[in-house]
Every structure is written in C-alpha cells, then in structure tokens.
Amino acid sequence: AQSVTQLGSHVSVSEGALVLLRCNYSSSVPPYLFWYVQYPNQGLQLLLKYTSAATLVKGINGFEAEFKKSETSFHLTKPSAHMSDAAEYFCAVSDPGSGNQFYFGTGTSLTVIP
C-alpha cells in the first residue's frame, strides 16, 4: 500500500532563505511522486512530478525535488523564498495499478517572513 508522510505541518522561512519541505513515501511498486501547491481558497496546482526519469526534477516557480530511493524521500526545495511562495504544499504518490489513485500527505503550510 502507498502512503506519504510530510514532516512538519508548518514551516516558516525568511524571505530569501532556503525552502525545504520534507516528504517520505512508502510504496510497494516504483512510485510516481508529485508536489502540489494550494493557495488560499483555490484548488491544487501541480508544482512538479517524478515519473522514473531524472531523479532531480525541476518544477514551476523555481522549485525542485530530488527522488532518493534509498531514503524513500522526495523533498521539495527552493534556493530563495519569495513572499508569493506562502501556501500549502502537498506531496502525493500515485498508484497506477488502482485507477491511478493518489495518496496525499497531510500538507505543509509555508509561511514566508519579510
């Protein structure tokens, strides 16, 4: 069975500082992994995805994530936080063998301090 754990429900960083949001997964098959961002009162928007190609994945808005099989991790990073990055971030793993169901983490709320 697939599951996702996001460490830290709230993360605060200063503007210009490194953003690191943690995601660990468990999967019985090679996973497809995703990061989504949710701005207040909006739906989820895809940031980036890993689908067994390059282990370092670049997404929109300067975010990237590295798939580390040995650590079962898919942490999201951005070198320099911007005020507009303040949002909720969700990590998800998909199960291609079950109607492509997604399993989401509980989310990390990112606050950017000016």
Added chain:
Amino acid sequence: NAGVTQTPKFQVLKTGQSMTLQCAQDMNHNSMYWYRQDPGMGLRLIYYSASEGTTDKGEVPNGYNVSRLNKREFSLRLESAAPSQTSVYFCASTLSLVGQETQYFGPGTRLLVL
C-alpha cells in the same frame, strides 16, 4: 479550455438535506475523482471513476454516492447531509496513461452542514 469546473462554489445545508455536487472536465480525461479536504488531514479520496461507466470507493465513501454521467461529468451526491460532511470538496481528473498520470483539480466546493 476551462479544465476542471465545479458547481456550486459554496453551499450551506441543514442536517438531513440532500444535494449534488457537479464536476465537469473538458480535457478528454479518462479518470475522475472526488476528494474531501479537512484541516490537518490532507485530501482523502471519496470515490473515483477509472473510466466511463465505472466507479469505485475510495478511502471515505460512507454517506456519499457518485454518478459518472458521461466521459466529461462526474457528480457527487449527499443523500442526507451530516455536520461531519462539512468540508471542502475537490474534483480531479487525469488521462491515466503512462506518462500522463498528473491529476488536475477543480477550484473546490465549500460545504457547510448545520
């Protein structure tokens, strides 16, 4: 190309009332999903439809029914609303082919059950 649309955006119900949440996508996607989002719990899958004519239960199906009306539309029905169903409901869709696993989300329906 509107993507995934949901109606209504907001709804207030009294306990015991019924309602149907509507979802439509114009991306010719095969699979559609209904999630609920509650604080601290991420997104939980209610029902999904892997293809037109099929529906399956997700993690939290009790109290809900769904209809895959055609390839474009997937509705969620609450027959007798309960306060525990107060939540934000998201519809999503995906092409569900290898390399096209990304789920695309609608803007959500905010439901309050009194």
